[in-house]
Amino acid sequence: MDAKMIAKTGACLCGAVSISAKGLKPLVDICHCAMCRKWGGGPFMGVSADRFEVTGDTAVNSYPSSDWAERAFCSKCGSHLWYRFTPTNHFSFTAGLFDLDGEPEIEQQIFVDEKPAFYDFAQQTPMKTGAQIIAEAEAQGLTFDE
Numbered sequence: 001m002d003a004k005m006i007a008k009t010g011a012c013l014c015g016a017v018s019i020s021a022k023g024l025k026p027l028v029d030i031c032h033c034a035m036c037r038k039w040g041g042g043p044f045m046g047v048s049a050d051r052f053e054v055t056g057d058t059a060v061n062s063y064p065s066s067d068w069a070e071r072a073f074c075s076k077c078g079s080h081l082w083y084r085f086t087p088t089n090h091f092s093f094t095a096g097l098f099d100l101d102g103e104p105e106i107e108q109q110i111f112v113d114e115k116p117a118f119y120d121f122a123q124q125t126p127m128k129t130g131a132q133i134i135a136e137a138e139a140q141g142l143t144f145d146e
């Protein structure tokens with residue numbers, strides 16, 4: 001999918017943390033895994049950016065949710081800020097921080113095998129299971145063994 005990068009500044013609910021993204025990809029990745037749903041109360045919706053600057057570092061708190069990921073949140077208002085995949089240092093920012101109305105499309109839905117039956121998105125998108133996502137990452141040389 002060809003997506004034009006956009007410049008956007010997003011912020012948490014209280015405004016203590018803002019993220020100024022230069023090359024924001026207007027595509028939303030949705031993760032249905034049990035950890036994301038426990039973290040956010042629903043599926044994680046993430047956007048990524050080529051270049052970005054975080055303002056308000058002192059309010060940023062993070063939690064290592066596994067050996068390969070860190071989840072950051074604002075320590076004042078609790079807004080979720082990003083999921084960082086540590087092996088590649090890739091940030092997936094919470095889509096809700098940005099005013100993206102009308103712009104993004106769903107790029108893919110992942111861990112669809114962990115999605116509960118009580119909700120579904122109406123859009124037709126690529127759907128990948130957890131095993132497919134792990135296989136894709138391993139094909140790029142990453143390992144997930146303890």
Ligand SMILES: [Zn+2]
Pocket residue numbers: 012013014015016017074075076077078079
């Ligand atoms: Zn905040």
Ligand SMILES: [Zn+2]
Pocket residue numbers: 031032033034035036037044111
């Ligand atoms: Zn997830």
